Amino acid sequence: MQEHAMVDLSDTDIRLEFAFEGDVVLQGTINRIHGPLIVEDITARLPIEARAAYLDGEMKITLDISRGNAKPTSDVKRGDIAYMPLGDSLCIYLKDTHPFSRVNVLGRVTSDDSILDALVSVKRGGRVSIRRADE
Numbered sequence: 001m002q003e004h005a006m007v008d009l010s011d012t013d014i015r016l017e018f019a020f021e022g023d024v025v026l027q028g029t030i031n032r033i034h035g036p037l038i039v040e041d042i043t044a045r046l047p048i049e050a051r052a053a054y055l056d057g058e059m060k061i062t063l064d065i066s067r068g069n070a071k072p073t074s075d076v077k078r079g080d081i082a083y084m085p086l087g088d089s090l091c092i093y094l095k096d097t098h099p100f101s102r103v104n105v106l107g108r109v110t111s112d113d114s115i116l117d118a119l120v121s122v123k124r125g126g127r128v129s130i131r132r133a134d135e
Contacts, residue, residue: 012031012032013029013030014032014043015110015133016028016030016131016133017133019129019131021126021128022123024115024119024122026111026119027133028110028111029110031106034104035070035071038067038083038106041063041067042090043132046132047129048129048131049129051128054119054120054124056097057093058092058093058097059122060091061090061092062087062089063090067085069102070104072104074099074101074103076099076103077096078095078096079093079108080109081108083106084101085103090130091103
């Protein structure tokens with residue numbers, strides 16, 4: 001497991017499972033505290049069926065929730081899960097980077113690094129299903 005993986009979940013944490021086309025399944029958590037309205041919109045739509053695209057160290061998943069910035073940053077770390085208003089997408093970062101537009105970091109990947117690295121094998125436009133991991 002990654003050293004930053006959360007073991008004790010609070011009542012504001014929502015455990016998610018991302019099942020990508022090509023049998024890549026990733027676990028992560030998002031937290032209401034980091035963007036209450038964004039997280040509410042995401043969880044209200046679960047399960048989400050969407051398209052994914054890997055580009056330059058980030059996996060983008062189009063959401064169609066059209067939210068703005070809550071607590072924007074231009075600095076993300078490997079394993080961060082963030083919402084990018086420009087492009088209306090949920091992004092999973094495979095490296096520390098500065099995205100081209102500000103994002104709202106909502107949570108972290110909790111899967112092993114090897115599974116995070118496997119995201120590069122997901123075909124551009126491949127299907128992804130996002131659901132609660134505890135259902």
